[in-house]
Amino acid sequence: MNRFDTSQIPNFPKEIVLGWSEVDFELDRSILSDEETKTLANFTNEQRKGEFLTARHLFWKLINDLGWDSESIKLRKEETGKPYIETAERRKFVSFSHSQDLVLCAVSESLDVGLDAETLDRKVNPSIVKRILSENEWEVYGEDDPISLWTMKESAVKSLGTGLRTNLKDLELSKSEDGFFTITINQKEELQGICFIALNHCISIAF
Numbered sequence: 001m002n003r004f005d006t007s008q009i010p011n012f013p014k015e016i017v018l019g020w021s022e023v024d025f026e027l028d029r030s031i032l033s034d035e036e037t038k039t040l041a042n043f044t045n046e047q048r049k050g051e052f053l054t055a056r057h058l059f060w061k062l063i064n065d066l067g068w069d070s071e072s073i074k075l076r077k078e079e080t081g082k083p084y085i086e087t088a089e090r091r092k093f094v095s096f097s098h099s100q101d102l103v104l105c106a107v108s109e110s111l112d113v114g115l116d117a118e119t120l121d122r123k124v125n126p127s128i129v130k131r132i133l134s135e136n137e138w139e140v141y142g143e144d145d146p147i148s149l150w151t152m153k154e155s156a157v158k159s160l161g162t163g164l165r166t167n168l169k170d171l172e173l174s175k176s177e178d179g180f181f182t183i184t185i186n187q188k189e190e191l192q193g194i195c196f197i198a199l200n201h202c203i204s205i206a207f
Contacts (some may be wrong), residue, residue, distance in 0.1 A: 001061040004198070010178035011194050013207060016108045017066060018115075020199060021058045023101055025050040031060060033074070047100070055096050055102040062107050068092075082161035094206075095158050102199060111207040114159030116151040120200050124150055133169035148195045149173065151204035156183045156191050159206040181206075 003019045006012040025046065032040060036056060043049045056075075063070055072088040073172045085092035085107065095115035106115040123145035132153055153168045160166065174182045181193040183206060193206040 001058050003062065003065055009194070009196050009198075012182040012196075012205075013108075013111060013194075015111045016106055016113055016205065016207065017062055018104065018106045018205070019058050019062045020102060020104045021052045021054050021061075022049070023054050023098070024057070025053075027053050029053065036075075049094055049135055051098045051103055053122050055105060056100065058105045059094065059107070060098075060102055062105060066107070073184060078161060080161050082158070095155075097158075097203075099201065102182050102201065104201075104203065106205060108207070114155040114157065114206040116154035116158060116203070117201045117203045118151050120147065120148050120197070120202060122147055134172050137173055145202070147202045148179075148204065151202050152181055152183070152193050152195050154205070155193060155204040155206040156185075159191055160185070 001019065001021045003017065006018055021087060029037065029040070040049055040052055043052065046099045049093065049173045059075060065071060074086040075083060075094070076086045077083050083094050083096065085094050093112050095106045095113045097115045097117045099117060099119050102117070104115060104117050106113045126146070129146040129149060132150065153171050156171050157166050157168070170186050172184045174184070179195040182193065183191040183193055185191070191206045193204060195202065
């Protein structure tokens with residue numbers, strides 16, 4: 001279980017803590033709640049079990065690193081499936097992402113964070129990219145690295161908690177230097193985001 005040193009990542013918000021771990025299939029299951037134990041048992045895919053268990057261990061590692069009162073914290077999900085942190089005082093924020101070998105977790109006390117990551121060798125069909133970009137975006141970013149565009153939009157969807165109900169073309173990206181994005185939703189609401197490369201992954205965070 002590892003915590004990123006984000007001080008060297010341009011534009012990374014200090015309010016977000018980011019961790020990562022290789023998928024581990026042999027971790028202690030006693031940290032799971034009764035509900036999480038049932039969820040784990042319902043997975044038929046061993047890879048998915050490893051990702052789920054690793055994610056929970058990584059989450060609690062970050063909570064302990066931050067010195068938050070773990071006794072008062074519960075990891076919950078909204079009806080949409082979006083996770084959040086329930087505490088005695090107020091809701092805090094969390095997001096997960098995983099690839100075949102890696103699990104990532106972002107937590108924040110104040111920013112409603114969304115996290116997405118893909119391996120750099122992930123092949124994204126140009127036709128898929130065209131389906132997720134608006135006409136304006138296609139003119140500006142059509143030749144850009146498709147993984148950064150894909151993960152940035154996915155992280156925004158996770159921050160919003162709208163999942164598959166969101167048409168990715170409704171999220172319009174505007175990119176500045178050092179991987180910083182402004183994300184406009186239906187030409188109104190705005191999120192911010194960053195995208196960077198680490199651990200052979202393209203990692204995007206929206207907030």
